[in-house]
Amino acid sequence: MKYEVVIGLEIHAELSTESKVFCGCATTFGAEPNTNVCPVCLGMPGALPVLNKKAVEYIVRAGLALNCEIANYSKMDRKNYFYPDLPKAYQISQFDLPFCKAGYLDIEVDGLMRRIGITRIHLEEDAGKLVHTPGGTLVDYNRSSMPLIEIVSEPDMRSAKEAVEYAKAIRNILLYAKVSNCKMQEGVLRFDANVSVRPKGSQTYGTRTEIKNLSSFKMLQKAIDYEYQRQVSMVEKGEEIHQQTLRWNETGNCIIALRSKEDAHDYRYFPDPDLLPVILSDEFIEDVKHKMPQMPDEKKKMYIEEFQLSEYDAQVLTANSELCAFYEEILQDYDEPKTAANWVNVELMALLNQNDMLVEELAFSAGNMAQLLKNIQSGKISGKMGKGVLSEMFETGKSPEEIISAKGLSQISDTAELEKIIDKVLAENPASVADYQAGKEKAIGFLVGQVMKATKGAANPQSVNEILREKLKK
Amino acid sequence: MAFASSLDQVGPLTKDIRDTAIVLDEIVKQDVKDSTSAKIKTNYADNLNEDIQGMRIGVDATLIEASDEDTKKAVLTAIEKLKELGCTIIDLSFNHNEIMVAVYYIISSAEASSNLARFDGINYGVRIEGENIIDTYVKTRSWGFGEEVKRRIMIGTFVLSSGYYDAYYKKALQDRSLIKNNFDKAFETCDCILSPTTIFTAYDAGIKLEHPTDAYLSDVFTPAANIAGLPAASIPCGFAKNGMPIGLQLMANSYQEQTLLNIAYAYQQNTDFHLQRPKLTKGGSQHEV
Numbered sequence: 001m002k003y004e005v006v007i008g009l010e011i012h013a014e015l016s017t018e019s020k021v022f023c024g025c026a027t028t029f030g031a032e033p034n035t036n037v038c039p040v041c042l043g044m045p046g047a048l049p050v051l052n053k054k055a056v057e058y059i060v061r062a063g064l065a066l067n068c069e070i071a072n073y074s075k076m077d078r079k080n081y082f083y084p085d086l087p088k089a090y091q092i093s094q095f096d097l098p099f100c101k102a103g104y105l106d107i108e109v110d111g112l113m114r115r116i117g118i119t120r121i122h123l124e125e126d127a128g129k130l131v132h133t134p135g136g137t138l139v140d141y142n143r144s145s146m147p148l149i150e151i152v153s154e155p156d157m158r159s160a161k162e163a164v165e166y167a168k169a170i171r172n173i174l175l176y177a178k179v180s181n182c183k184m185q186e187g188v189l190r191f192d193a194n195v196s197v198r199p200k201g202s203q204t205y206g207t208r209t210e211i212k213n214l215s216s217f218k219m220l221q222k223a224i225d226y227e228y229q230r231q232v233s234m235v236e237k238g239e240e241i242h243q244q245t246l247r248w249n250e251t252g253n254c255i256i257a258l259r260s261k262e263d264a265h266d267y268r269y270f271p272d273p274d275l276l277p278v279i280l281s282d283e284f285i286e287d288v289k290h291k292m293p294q295m296p297d298e299k300k301k302m303y304i305e306e307f308q309l310s311e312y313d314a315q316v317l318t319a320n321s322e323l324c325a326f327y328e329e330i331l332q333d334y335d336e337p338k339t340a341a342n343w344v345n346v347e348l349m350a351l352l353n354q355n356d357m358l359v360e361e362l363a364f365s366a367g368n369m370a371q372l373l374k375n376i377q378s379g380k381i382s383g384k385m386g387k388g389v390l391s392e393m394f395e396t397g398k399s400p401e402e403i404i405s406a407k408g409l410s411q412i413s414d415t416a417e418l419e420k421i422i423d424k425v426l427a428e429n430p431a432s433v434a435d436y437q438a439g440k441e442k443a444i445g446f447l448v449g450q451v452m453k454a455t456k457g458a459a460n461p462q463s464v465n466e467i468l469r470e471k472l473k474k
Numbered sequence: 475m476a477f478a479s480s481l482d483q484v485g486p487l488t489k490d491i492r493d494t495a496i497v498l499d500e501i502v503k504q505d506v507k508d509s510t511s512a513k514i515k516t517n518y519a520d521n522l523n524e525d526i527q528g529m530r531i532g533v534d535a536t537l538i539e540a541s542d543e544d545t546k547k548a549v550l551t552a553i554e555k556l557k558e559l560g561c562t563i564i565d566l567s568f569n570h571n572e573i574m575v576a577v578y579y580i581i582s583s584a585e586a587s588s589n590l591a592r593f594d595g596i597n598y599g600v601r602i603e604g605e606n607i608i609d610t611y612v613k614t615r616s617w618g619f620g621e622e623v624k625r626r627i628m629i630g631t632f633v634l635s636s637g638y639y640d641a642y643y644k645k646a647l648q649d650r651s652l653i654k655n656n657f658d659k660a661f662e663t664c665d666c667i668l669s670p671t672t673i674f675t676a677y678d679a680g681i682k683l684e685h686p687t688d689a690y691l692s693d694v695f696t697p698a699a700n701i702a703g704l705p706a707a708s709i710p711c712g713f714a715k716n717g718m719p720i721g722l723q724l725m726a727n728s729y730q731e732q733t734l735l736n737i738a739y740a741y742q743q744n745t746d747f748h749l750q751r752p753k754l755t756k757g758g759s760q761h762e763v
């Protein structure tokens with residue numbers, strides 16, 4: 001029998017607000033343990049939460065970017081459970097009235113468009129972090145009360161690849177919407193995957209399991225593949241699948257059961273009486289919409305219509321928000337969008353792919369890249385030289401100016417200087433001059449070659465050709 | 475420390491209404507670190523006015539009937555005094571008197587169970603080390619809380635549990651809305667609602683109750699203000715035969731503190747119960763002027 005996997009994702013993304021969601025503490029990453037804390041995020045008696053308006057603006061922005069309905073009335077609830085990283089012994093989250101619901105995201109997988117439903121997006125606070133040491137377990141509350149959004153999808157994905165593509169697309173949207181920096185290595189983006197299997201063609205869902213806290217696309221892919229195989233082999237053996245919470249073990253490349261349905265927490269959700277219901281006026285929502293950064297679809301349209309880019313170039317540039325930002329930064333100093341797109345998508349991409357690197361890991365800035373393109377535009381160096389300079393920038397991080405002057409690169413376009421060299425070449429090659437003047441057109445090719453050799457390739461071949469013909473007429 | 479956040483309210487305990495007004499003018503100011511505090515401008519003390527001619531006072535007679543004899547007598551006398559001062563009495567009949575105590579104890583216990591959860595021995599207060607983290611929680615909380623607090627935590631945890639939530643907590647929230655609506659309607663016909671503060675006077679100190687929840691029943695009149703979010707005042711209106719003081723409760727509509735204070739002020743300008751001290755004696759008390 002053929003089986004189909006059914007996947008739903010819960011994506012937790014930390015918002016990039018400057019302060020935490022219910023207090024004024026800084027959200028800077030990597031601070032000394034327990035330095036970004038105050039009575040509120042430490043859960044001290046008597047301290048009260050105050051909702052961060054920016055966080056509300058950001059979640060509304062994320063909701064709009066993901067085609068959600070924005071609730072005019074929502075509220076914050078308490079999710080009660082005991083754990084040492086949770087100082088109040090409850091997490092402020094949202095239960096039945098989240099800020100955003102009923103959205104979707106279109107993704108392309110293997111050339112096919114797929115629409116993934118988004119059930120809801122809610123706002124919540126993060127917990128602290130346990131640090132296990134030989135002397136005992138310590139708690140760092142810097143992360144306590146950091147603003148998080150949880151994006152819950154419908155069970156609309158049918159392969160691990162689709163789930164990964166969806167997760168990547170969500171990351172891209174959040175980056176474009178400028179609501180999260182989405183730094184995977186800092187744990188800013190985390191995934192929970194709900195996985196079930198069913199015979200292909202079946203309309204009912206199988207029993208699902210939930211794999212918690214996956215922190216990279218690779219882990220997401222591996223964990224879903226593993227769980228799919230595990231469930232299929234269980235079904236084939238006639239075993240029953242139990243609703244469970246699981247954890248992916250990266251070192252063992254396997255799945256570990258955390259708890260079964262019977263041990264599931266009873267979170268005793270109820271409205272947080274310390275916070276008022278949040279009423280968002282239509283004006284507020286409109287205002288957020290109005291101030292929304294440009295989303296990839298809009299950018300793509302603009303690139304094609306205004307910059308005259310090909311559909312392909314526009315697609316490649318907008319599919320990756322960091323690449324897109326890099327491209328637009330080049331255009332701040334350089335005014336030929338088509339040429340810039342070509343250099344980014346062909347030359348720069350080739351270097352990145354060969355080295356398996358991301359654009360944000362580049363050693364040089366977009367400003368450097370613009371400088372390089374300007375040198376080519378002005379004819380100071382040739383396009384061919386430019387490629388060499390780019391790969392050196394890539395390796396050393398040096399500015400194009402440094403590389404060009406250190407190497408003595410410059411396309412000799414100063415006619416007087418070029419004429420001197422050409423005169424010398426003509427004097428040294430009387431035979432070729434005679435051949436050309438006798439009607440052998442080919443001879444000019446040899447002479448151009450000699451000039452280029454004499455200038456170490458720094459002359460503009462076009463100008464050399466023109467000057468030669470002019471001189472040989474005489 | 476928060477007990478039941480949606481019901482908790484601070485209030486001044488003062489010698490007379492003028493002092494109340496002075497303190498209230500300060501404590502009503504907005505606290506930007508408390509999302510539930512409102513931004514309003516007040517000057518209650520300077521606007522105190524003993525002319526309460528034409529004020530409509532709502533009274534639900536069943537509440538007075540339910541009280542003990544001494545309380546009843548004192549409250550009825552107070553009503554006569556207010557009539558003398560030009561007030562009209564409006565008859566009210568609430569259908570929520572029976573559920574008031576239950577609503578209050580369900581909501582307050584639910585919130586308390588969550589508010590007090592942070593006292594788990596991890597980063598605030600006492601800790602009794604256990605074998606493991608769960609054991610530490612259990613030992614710390616078993617040792618640290620008193621009987622009555624534990625009882626409220628258990629009630630609160632129970633009413634929020636899945637399977638009981640709808641029957642208790644959710645029902646209590648629905649009843650809370652109903653009570654609020656009843657008061658909204660009542661304040662269309664009156665400016666202030668009057669009742670005894672308690673159904674009977676204070677127990678003797680140190681007395682042991684047969685059922686720990688019996689004491690909850692004396693709270694019939696006071697939770698209304700917390701549940702419906704209304705300003706209320708309790709002012710002395712007499713003494714029982716055993717010398718125990720009797721309180722008169724006045725409640726006004728939301729943000730109508732000035733009306734409430736004016737009525738109480740007028741009453742105190744024309745009575746002297748607030749100037750008398752109960753005289754405490756063994757096995758009862760006598761009051762003196």
Ligand SMILES: [Zn+2]
Nearest residue numbers: 023025038041
């Ligand atoms: Zn803080």
